[in-house]
Amino acid sequence: MKNQSQAMAYGLATVLLWSTVATAFKLSLREISPVQLLFIACSASVVVLALVLVLQRRWHLVFSLSRHQYIQSLGMGLVNPCLYYFLLFGAFDRLPAQEAQPLNYTWALVLAYLSVPFLGHRLRKVDVVAGLICYSGVVIIATRGDVLALSFSDPLGVAFALGSTLVWASYWIIATRDRRDPVVGLFLNFLCGLPFIALACGLTDGFGFGLGQGVMAALYVGIFEMGIAFVFWSYAMKKAENTARVSNLIFISPFVSLVFIYFILGEVILPSTYIGLVLIVAGLWFQQWVKAKAPMPEAVPHE
Template sequence: MPDQKQAMLYGLATVLLWSTVATAFKLSLRDLSPVQMLVIACSASVLVMALILVAQRRWHRVFELSGKQYLQSMGMGLINPCLYYFVLFGAFDRLPAQEAQPLNYTWALVLAYLSVPFLGQRLQRLDVVAGLVCYAGVVVIATRGDVLSLTFSDPLGVGLAIGSTVIWASYWIIATRDTRDPVVGLFLNFLCGLPVIVAVCALTDGFDVAPGTAMAAAVYVGVFEMGIAFVLWSYAMKKAENTSRVSNLIFISPFLSLVFISMILGEVILPSTYVGLVLIVAGLWVQQHKTRAKLAGVSGS
């Protein structure tokens, strides 16, 4: 049954969790390599999603899929968590959190662009405007305000951050044809991706990981960013009477994230980060406003 108050509470809880993960990424990456962090986080995520399915009495659905759907789980698991988090953690390993986090938020715009060739949607003028505004913000952040020089603070790190948005957007385009229960699907994707991640870690950095803050941060990422936040957001969407009010909450997250980055990591937030982030959020707002206007026109016709 729709309940806007509950939807907003679930949405706010999700946004709060999303706002902490950039800080958790950097805390973990201080002592762990990206692949070591991913092994721990993915393992924690698989466990917490299994517990959620058991608690919701939906565990039996894991065993009710077709052979094709299990193959789908293997394929999607190679994209998320494997490829996406390899690239994302690589970006956070190279860039300050205040740079990597806003760049990753442009995935929603990339999704709109990729929907043109892959979903047959039309690119409109506001999509182009949103893109120009968003990527102006990306340039401001990546050059740390020295826009005219076009000298990036870390070209590979910036490339990985932008690449992660393409991978994430591609994953959600593929997911539009996914008929599995969302939590069951995510659980199976991570379960199928975990052995690949473990194998890569064994062949590269190994498992010599000492307990401490870094491990705890990696577990936090797995439990909350990869697990509980997904479930809370799905509840928020399901309970919402007005989904646009709930979806607007995501614009709080990048600014709140800067507070945690400054207070916990001790990063001095550069003026260029604020300017770039405002441009990115403005571009995303333009793109989302266009989508809402289109839906309103359809519902009113």
């Protein structure tokens, strides 16, 4: 049953959770490596999503898919969580949270560009203009305001962050042809990806982590960012009478995230971060506003 008030409540809850994860990433990465963070978070998310399916009495759907859909789960699991979060956590490991987090928000713009060759969409002037606005913000953040010198604070970290947007956008283009239940699909993707993540962890940094702040933050990421936030957002979309109003809530997240980054991580927010973030959000908002009457296929935004 549609209920806009409930949709907005679920949307706001999701945005609040997304606003905390950049801080959780950095807290975790202070003590453990990106691949260890990925292993712990993915394991937690598999458990949470399984519990959600059991509580919703949809667990039987996990065993009712076709052979092709199980193979699809394996392929999509290699993309998300394996490749996507490896790049994302790699970016946060190398960059301050205030830089990595805004760069990741450009995934929506990349989605519009990739939809041209892969979904047959037409590239409009709004996409070009939005791209110029957004990526001018990216350059300002990545160079910490020293635009003319084009000296990036950490070129590899910036590459990881922008690479993660490419992978995330590609994932959602693939997902447009996914006919599985959303929660079942995400659960199977993560379940299929987990053995590869465990293998990578075992062959590199190992499993020698204690139950400290790093592990607790990683569990938070898995439970909330990879699990509950997705479920809440799905509820918000299902109950929304006006999905655009709910979708617009995502523009709150990066600014709220800076509050957590400042007070919890103690990062001094640079003027270049504010300027770049405003440009990125303005470009994305402009793109969505112009395309309001002809929206892209629904996808799940990200922190």
